[in-house]
Amino acid sequence: MAHQLLQGKKGLIFGALDERSIAWKVAEHAVAEGAQIVLTNAPIAMRMGKINELAAACNNAPVIPADATSIADLENLITRGMEHVGGKFDFVLHSIGMSPNVRKSIPYDETNYDNFLKTLDISALSFHKVLQTAKKLDAINEWGSVVALSYIAAQRTFPGYNDMADAKSVLESIARSFGYQYGFAKKVRVNTISQSPTVTTAGSGVSGFNAFIDYAEKMSPLGNADAEQCAQYCISLFSDYTRMVTMQNLFHDGGFSNTGVSHLLIEDLNRLNGQ
Ligand code: NAI
Secondary structure (H helix, E strand, O other), rough: OOOOOOOOOOOEEEEOOOOHHHHHHHOOOOOHOOEEEEEEOOHHHHHHHHHHHHHOOOOOOOEOOOOOOOOOHHHHHHHHHHHHOOOOOEEEEEEOOOHHHHHHHOOOHOHHHHHHHHHHHHHHHHHHHOOOHHHHOOOOEEEEEEEEOHHHHHOOOOOHHHHHHHHHHHHHHHHHHHHEEEEHHHHOOOEEEOOOOOOOHHHHOOOOHHHHHHHHHHHHOOOOOOOHHHHHHHHHOOOOOOOHHHHHHEEEEEOOHHOOOOHHHHHHHHHOOOO
């Protein structure tokens, strides 16, 4: 159902690891909608992942490695990326998350602070670094759009989400604060999408993830949004139809965030209580 919504636009996409990645779906949809893209991921992820397969399917998009916590890598990526597309970018997707504490199953109240700092650097400050580097290199056209992916644990506690919850709060705050700066300076818009739990490599690392998915499915009038649907929402935010949307955290969750309790959960509880 492509509509050429991104015809002539150029995009930079972080975070496609494998075909389950949200960024993977965004890349496919962006190209189907007429965009020219540059792909990037951390050097180690590129060795483990399948990004070259994706690049081939995306009109042989260039793949430029960059650790999103390294300013030198980001400067190289954005400079070389602009050379590839022959100008500035119109959209950027930040689809990056990793917590060493989650990976090592270290509980939130026994956190390892070196790990915690890495979580914040990779999952939140990297967004600031991408924005600051792009602004410094004047790499995004006026009315360009930058989107990062978040999760509702930024607002409400989901214990298994651990220090990623704090990282997502910072990420959403950066979208507001940098969106203000970039809006006045260059008319560039900056938003986060708060996505339903989705089966991906990053998602599945969260403890109790299957229960998260089932719970959210039952709590959401429309059910959980999947990666494909998230990609479609990203495309709308990259398009010219959402030019005045900036500094927002936008829930893409089938209604989960505004539901207190659902009749499906009450029925489950009644069954458990033998009623
Ligand atoms: P994924 O595991 O496919 O993607 C995460 C990406 O982050 C990987 O490609 C990984 O290589 C990259 N990354 C990690 N460290 C990096 C670094 N230092 N530099 C550059 N890239 C680095 O998983 P998914 O789910 O597609 O995650 C994408 C985004 O969506 C993340 O921000 C995640 O928190 C967010 N999100 C995911 C949800 C889910 O349930 N899967 C729900 C809501 C948000």
